[in-house]
Amino acid sequence: MMKRNLLILLALIPTMLFAQKKGAKEKAEQVALDEKLYAGLEWRNIGPTRGGRSTAVAGVLGDDQTYYMGTVGGGVWKTTDAGITWKNITDGFFNTGTIGAISVAASDPNVIYVGTGEAPIRGVMTSSGDGLYKSTDAGKTWSHIGLENSMHISKIAVHPTNPDLIYVGVQGNPYGPSDNRGVYKSTDGGKSFKVVHFVNEFTGVSDLSMDESNPRILYAAMWDHQRLPWYSRSGGAGSGIFKSVNGGETWEKLSEGLPKVVMGKIGVSVSPADAERVYAIIESDEGGLYRSDDAGKTWKNMNKERVLRARSWYYMHIQADPANADVVYVMNAPLLRSIDGGKSFVSLPVPHGDTHSIWINPARPANMVYGGDGGAAISFNTGKTWSTIENQPTAQFYRINADNRFPYWVYGGQQDNSSVAIPSSTNGPVIEWQDWVAGVGGCESAYVAFDPNNPILMYAGCYQGIIDEYNLASKKTKGIKAYPESGLGEPSDEVKYRFNWNAPIIVSQHNPNTIYHAGNKVLRSTNRGLTWEEMSGDLTRNDSTKLGLMGGPITNEAAGGEIYHTIYYLAESPHDAKVLWAGADDGLLHITRDAGKTWTNISPKEAGEGMINSIEVSPHTPGTAYVAFTKYKFGDFTPYLYKTTDYGQSWQMLTKGIGAKAFVRVVREDPNRKGLLFAGTERGIYISFDAGQQWSQFKLNFPMTPVTDLKIHHNDLLAATSGRAFWILDDITALQELTPQVATTDAYLYKPREVVKSGNAFDLPNVTVGKSAYKGALIRYHLKEMGEKDSTLLKLEIADAEGKVLRTFNSASKKKAEQLPKKAGMNVLKWDLRGENIETAEGVFVPSFGGGGMSSYMVGPGTYTITLTFGDKTMQQALNILPDPRDAATLAQHREKQQVLERIALDIEDIYQSLKDLQQVRKQLKAMDERLGDSDEYKSINDKSKAIIKKVGATEEKLIQPKQETFQDVVNFRSMLDSQLYDLLQTIDGNSPPLTDGERERYDDLKEIWNTRKTEIMQILNDDVPAYNNMLEEKGVPYVAPNNDKKEEKLGS
Secondary structure, X not given: OOOOXXXXXXXXXXXXXXXXXXXXXXXXHHHHHOHHHHOOOOEEEEEOOOOOOEEEEEEEXXXXXXXXXXXXXXXXXXXXXXXXXXXXXXXXXXXXXXXXXXXXXXXXXXXXXXEEOOOOOOOOOOOOOOOXXXXXXXXXXXXXXXXXXXXXXXXXXXXXXXXXXXXXEEOXXXXXXXXXXXXXXXOOOOOOOEEEEOOOOOEEEEEEEEOOOOOXXXXXXXXXXXXXXXXXXXOEOOOEEEEEOOOOOOOEEEOOOOOOOOEEEEEEEEOOOOOOOEEEEEEEOOOEXXXXXXXXXXXXXXXXXXXXXXXXXXXXXXXXXXXXXXXXXEEOXXXXXXXXXXXXXXXXXXXXXXXXXXXXXXXXXXXXXXXXXXXXXXXXXXXXXXXXXXXXXXXXXXXXXXXXXXXXXXXXXXXXXXXXXXXXXXXXXXXXXXXXXEOOOOOOOOOEEOOOOOOOEEEEEOHHHOEEEEEOOOOEEXXXXXOOOOOOOOOHHHOOOOOOOOOOEEEOOOOOOOXXXXXXXXXXXXXXXXXXXXXXXXXXXXXXXXXXXXXXXXXXXOOOOOOOOOEEEEEEOOOOOOOEEXXXXXXXXXXXXXXXXXXXXXXXXXXXXXXXXXEEEOOOOOOOEEEEEEEHHHOEEEEEEEEEOOOOOOOEEOOOOOOOOOXXXXXXXXXXXXXXXXXXXXXXXXXXXXXXOOOEEOOOOOOOOOEEEEEEEOOEEEEEEEOOOEEEEOOOHHHHHOOXXXXXXXXXXXXXXXXXXXXOOOOOOOOOOEEOOOOOEEEEEEEOOOOOOOOOOEEEEEEOOOOOEEEEEEOOOXXXXXXXXXXXXXXXXXXXXXXXXXXXXXXXXXXXXXXXXXXXXXXXXXXXXXXXXEOOEEEEEEEEEEEOOOOOOOHHHHHHHHHHHHHHHHXXXXXXXXXXXXXXXXXXXXXXXXXXXXXXXXXXXXXXXXHHHHHHHHHHHHHOOOOOOOHHHHHOOOOOHHHXXXXXXXXXXXXXXXXXXXXXXXXXXXXXXXXXHHHHHHXXXXXXXXXXXXXXXXXXXXXXXXXXXXXXXXXXX
């Protein structure tokens, strides 16, 4: 789908020189802290809309169309049409986006409880929560009700008849000891909580099940676990199944028939159809599917198949069918179902095979919703078919990259899915599933690297050091791993190279034939991966005690997420190809300034062990770099951001203003304004205007989600998220210009970015798919703080190179199409590149009419002048409109197109003005007829009037079709000359030049018709009307004026 010879748009971005006096530091901080100053900016989500991980789902009793989906990093989503569409309902309310549990009260569907922090805690792509939220209006609004330090909530059980009585299963801190674990109970709807079951500081709740026939009976699956950067421990003395028969006041550990050896993660479910029947899925050397037929007194292992309990730390949830005690579901990979009480299982086909959660409709068990690594889906036939998961923009991405095509494409690896290539914009207003590509080499954890000027060969990674060369032209993939050994299941100290799950791959910006791939050593290839050379030694701590098997004591985990002592980020200096910075997941940072001959350890001494998540080499100063350092895998969520200005000899911490738990994953410096920084954190994006001395949250319309990577590309800010897919902030020029002086001036007009003329400028505010870039001009301006009744007129004019004003907007206009925003702070006007609307005449209907007239045509390539007037202050900026680089048209062909469009528009305006003249004549004639009456004295005049009115009507019917009233009428009634011309105008306007012979011929024909009609009109106006007026004069009666001038006043004399 892509040609080898790519046309590249070279953006002409002005270099901005920004200087600040020493005493202006406080003012710079003021700029950063006042979000109104950049409120005219807007993020757009481009997708893809292939769902990300969902580990919590819920339905509503009595409503088989409404369901809730809790996503990992993306918040809570709701569908009211059984999965046809989903809408986020927690943006603006939740402080974190990761969801672990959802429960809708059976007795009141307006009451919803949501626990944050997903339960299947991954080594990568896992986020912790901040407690429990509640809604009492079916998700319209939310309140935070406590358990702030719970971190991960696995299950919520709500009393079937009392929505204020709830039990919360808190899994707790996965990284270390904590007292904030166990079963919590509230009897007042979350106003207060008490711990009713606690085992030890490493054991939390993995599952919680309530006996709906007797809600005082509860079963809690307790999980003794800890996750370290290099090891996932699942199992210990604290694991087990506990039962309470008095509403959680006391608990008994169940044991008879259960494994005698150590147990790990457990799922438990009591059957709503038979309270004596309890199911459990248990991780253990004696594990499997266990069943009790006496309410937990005794247990029997019904099925030991590995498929039920593989990768136990990640799955291990179970759900009994609400109507049939012999039917039970186990969530693993895949979704499994038993109809014989757990003796045997069959897999159910689901849209994505990794499954975590299921809700089954008690009134109709064939109706269910499941949540898995690809999102949530609904079934009405016991899983035979499901709703789509391709309508959920909740993807988790690790990194982001972009090429230089027009429009440019964005790349990354989507967790639990594949690598992705998606356009930043399309020819239309939206980006849909058919616009993007799934799979450009590598896999879910991919870095995707390429020559941005010729992105034919993609180098994309995967876990275990897999790296592919993917050819976009042939769609062929070739594995080029330096040493192709399979590391799955292998100890990390027995492989040749240790690669991170998200191992860095870069294509040199200085020489695109050079590829770097980093494991514990930096590898380099100059022949497309046929050979690799080690250009470093081991650049990690290489502590043997943290290598080997990566999971236990029951289940090993060696997919690659726990491989430790690896290089996690590699950065090539944009100033010097010999300079590389390598940061490890254990906190070591090295630099080479001689292309790998020697490496120097430049790790910040105070940083200690942690993960170097990203390195940003300043595009302005060679020795300056910003390092995002995380320690969340050690249970420390503090933001760490280091800066050096001397190649790492000294370091400075720069985190003032960043939230206490918003640890920083990435920092990028603006290439046009030195010191303008953007930080992607666990809790959104932050901005700094003073090189990191002070930060403020950069919210706008960006959701609360973990940000995993940022990239400034073509003066756009691109963001990869863990839970909300890719986002783009179009044109950050205004941020580059924003200074304390701008912030305090009455009015300021920002320089608009050049516009590539590439299609109609639609602005769709609410789309359920990816949103394309606005194809018109984004004109931004600053206004001072003003009162609500400030009457100062604000006017904006757009003129062509000859000074002709094409479009005018003002703050006082009552017409929506002409209104100019007038708010304190940054405003934005979206100009669709069209001139003033064509004013129509009475009786005209065209489906695309808007704002009182026809939309005019779009202006052509060239330089235009924007003039903003505020009171007595006038400001101007130039706006360059460029041709689409994908078209091969010459400037002469562009000029011809615009000249023809102008002539057609003038003809249409001429038709309507002539029509208005005729309509005015008819109006006056009818008025005169009524005034003169039926007197014989005026019979000849009345006869003349009727003859003229008839001619006017006959001519009018040749110009317009008054019978058309709605869109469908265009197929019922003939379109007349005005619509024929307008159709041609739209056709030519929407087509790229050059003009076709057919377009020229059609215009010549319509022009000839108009000339004929115009002759008929002029005959009426110049012959018939004067003759009629002469007849009036003979009788001493004031005459008819076709142009509605002052002469008409004589009619009333």
